[in-house]
Amino acid sequence: MLAKCSVFIATSLDGFIAREDGSIDWLMKANTLVPPGEDGGYKEFISTIDGLVMGRHSLEKVLSFESWPYGDLPVVVMSSQPIEIPSHLKNHVSTSSETPTDLVKRLTKQGFKHLYIDGGITIQNFIADNLINEVTITIAPVLLGSGRPLFGPLTHDIELDHIETKCIGGGFTQLKYRINSIADTRTVKKKNKNKVYLVYDEIIDWFDSHRNKELDMEKFYLDLLINHIPSGGKVLDVGCGTGEPIAQFLIKKDYKVTGIDASKKMIHLCKKRFPNGKWLLADMRTLNLQDKFHAVIAWHSFFHLPHDDQRMVLKSLSSLVEQNGLLIFTSGPEYGEVWGDNGGHDLYHASLSAEEYTQILLDCNFKVLIHKVRDPECGEATVWVAQKKD
Incomplete structure (x- = not known):
């Protein structure tokens, strides 16, 4: 190439x-x-x-x-x-x-x-x-x-x-x-935007070595989670990747973590590194879980879905949150679609508008606690924290 x-x-x-x-x-x-x-x-x-x-x-x-x-x-x-x-x-x-x-x-x-x-x-x-x-x-x-x-x-x-x-x-x-x-x-493949997880299988080594594992960016939001949910509560990590640093942090704090990812290689690493967690190979679009969770996190994962899938999945994830529980996810700063270069491969990203995310959350009986656009303390990520009402 x-x-x-x-x-x-x-x-x-x-x-x-x-x-x-x-x-x-x-x-x-x-x-x-x-x-x-x-x-x-x-x-x-x-x-x-x-x-x-x-x-x-x-x-x-x-x-x-x-x-x-x-x-x-x-x-x-x-x-x-x-x-x-x-x-x-x-x-x-x-x-x-x-x-x-x-x-x-x-x-x-x-x-x-x-x-x-x-x-x-x-x-x-x-x-x-x-x-x-x-x-x-x-x-x-x-x-x-x-x-x-x-x-x-x-x-x-x-x-x-x-x-x-x-x-x-x-x-x-x-x-x-x-x-x-x-x-x-060129030999670089433009991946199907409906199957981004296949790209992660290809870039697993690059991702594992480049992913920041020091909680420099996520710590504020994880501390917020800990202050809002019961000690030892159940947490669902959607698009958990290799389990580092988010699931690793929560497991060390004795939370019961269930991680899902559609990448076989990501889930394999999670099972190998963190046997105390529950790791499921699953696509968030076809997720079928019986449990409810005190918190659901979709950090830098949910935004890989096309717009229509995001609308469906956000409602689905909302239904898995216990009353008073938290839903935390990242999105783009505004409505749109972009392709990013990760490890030499094209990765699809999409975002709904802030207004549409807010309306979906309200319709699912959530109140928005935080909507931080391009948080400078979080690598310019746009972060949502919502709580399910009684």
Whole structure:
């Protein structure tokens, strides 16, 4: 599989990345409108990159900045003409006259996993060679009328999968897309959104090593649970994963934990690591339990279901909660669907609107105790805590 190639770039509303002379003064001016500290996700994006590919004009523009912005990140400058690289950058910056395909093949063999592709002509050439996987475009609130366009002529339509749209302040809007042609031709499979648990079977090792097990994020909500339900009460962990850290914490506190997951490998690990728990291989959509529980938790699991399934399952889980018991789950911050990259695989996520979640809970005789949107103390998760009325 070739290294992933992503674009992260700003344009004017009419699609230009620079004036005819290469000036980006309009972008610098627009940036003054952005709230302090807001970078549109650039730091998060660049942290996933292990190499950058740009064109000669992009290099010339970057060299005009007060300082080199890429640190020790390896940079390849594509050009058919010789380029003089400043001596202080020669350890990190190289040149190439290869085709985009040959360059990506070479870098992939050298161990590169995720390449940042920058510069109008370079991006156009990579698109022409069917190499771009994802495009993130931040639209500045300005019209230029003319300039250097981000995209050029195409030989065919390129269909896009929408991943995310967000406003980032100052009138800027950011759009993120996956390019369909790549998803069809690369060996990375786009999983059926109705069977996300199959992806977890494939990424079990990656998930187990990357899942934060220190309760840095969940502790506040688990302490709330403990304060609301009887000591030693029954807890249902829906989409329990490997059992860490939530089920593990509750078992140590002598709660009677039942964990369900549709991933065979996840349940296998739970049984092996925490024999004091009750572990069931089950799909939350077809769950058939006779017991009721003092608390039901669906942490980072329920939001893998499509919208209609969420409506059905939320009612089903509500029926399993004892009177005065708690229902705790995470959702997206707003209505929508997105695909996320987890361990190199596409994972489906969806969310209803806050209004619809609230109405379903009210109809099921719950009162909402907490609805925290993008909780900064909880990894930006959107968390719901509801209590069943008498």
